[in-house]
Amino acid sequence: MIRIENLIFSYTKKPFIERMSFSVERGEIFGFLGPSGAGKSTLQKILTGQLPGYGGSVKVFSGELRSHGxxxxxxxxxxxxxxxxxxxxxxxxxxxxxxxxxSSPMRDIDKLLAAVELSQDADKKVSDYSKGMKSRLSFLRALINDPEILFLDEPTSGLDPANARLMKNIILEEKAKGKTVILTTHNMQDAQELCDRVAFIVNGGIAALDTPHNLIMRRGASSVRYSWLEDGKECTGECALDKTTDDTRLQKLVSEGKLLTIHSAEPNLGDIFMEVTGRALQ
Amino acid sequence: MRLLRLTTGDIRFQWKYGFYILYGIFTAIYLLVLAAVPESVRRTVATVLIFTDPAAMGLFFMGAIILLEKSQRVNSALAVSPIREGEYMLAKLLSLALIGVIVGGILSAFGGIRNLPLCLLAIVLSSFICSACGLIAARFSRTLNQFVLFAVPFEMVLCLPPTLLLFGIDSPWLILHPGVSAVWLIYGDAPSVPLCLLSLVLWCVPAMLLCRKCIGSYLRATGGASE
Structure with a gap:
């Protein structure tokens, strides 16, 4: 669906995006993950034909993007x-x-409004809407032509958890219909939950690209954290999830029934991002 | 069809923002002025009013329209829709020309303008030129103050030569100026109607071509909702 080879782009004489290559398949949710100013928005602008002065090759659908009308x-x-x-x-x-x-027939407006729980406010002026309501309506504007590729920039930004859930469900429904979704975000939870693959964008380049699962697994096993009481004080310990049998202290605490708390601590995409790039996302 | 829908959308936008009410008030004031002036100068006053307002309103109002669009970021949404630069521009030009024709038509009827169809045609053509110039000025403006500043050179070029006519400064070469040709056509004493129309059309074409080019870069620049 999208093929990028040796993409180069610059706003000034200094290159901003350098030799970037990747592809996105039909029906995939692909995330651009990175801090502000990393080049995510520039990349989206290039992919949507807003910055035609790029070097290298960008193919969206079948032809080179520059030749699209x-x-x-x-x-x-x-x-x-x-x-x-x-x-x-x-x-x-x-x-x-x-x-x-x-030119294509528009999607059913009532159904769209109902999907983001705006049916009751359908005939209210947008100026009377809250920020979250405007975000949801703007999202529907992007869906109105039933697009084959959906570009979403921080779709859950400023939404409460319930409305963020609604939006995420719709994104997953679009994917189920075979639509391709390009998600630009610095929200690692959204990316981890929605994306089939993510690319870490840092300083105009791709620092890592894989499925969230593979990226997380790259770091190795999860750890187990536990606590116990000793002389009236709470003490804590940690060991790798696959090394619990080697942790004699843990074995002893379990056998003596002295464990106070125990839980696993899996790394998330944010931890991986920080590890790969040395920068925090949020 | 898309041009029609865009134009209807622009008319609705202008209606919602009170352009039609504003021009209803202006028209009433202009009619009072026309009623107050002696009959001997009524046609001249009507010509001045028609040329400086309904025909040239794009020079003053395009800034407000574009800046309102920018403030709501709808220009970004339009930039990533299938509309063409030419359609975007024509919708703006046609919607403002409509107000110009309505107001100009009313003032013509009360101002003793002799050839109404020719007057309306002159209003449409000069409205296209002025609105295209207004759109060019608006494209490079971030604030209303900037727009007013950028629009001044266009106003000087388009409106100064016709005012010379009021002071008796006349020359056959002035037919080459779109404002002068428009004033002659509105007033109804053009030395040559075909040449005046040709002059207006010849100015319309480059103004609209330049405007379309500016709109193209404007839409590309605003397609990321950052402006």
């Missing part, structure tokens, strides 16, 4: 980090207007 936008949907809506129009009017700009 405006019809390219018939097949993609983009949800920006910030709402992009007419404030004086209602939610329904916004979706109807943006949907009317495409």
């Amino acid at each position: 405006r019809d390219f936008y018939e097949r993609i949907g983009i949800d920006f980090e910030f709402p992009t809506l007419y404030e004086k129009l209602t939610a329904r009017q916004n979706l109807k207007f943006f949907g009317s700009l495409y």
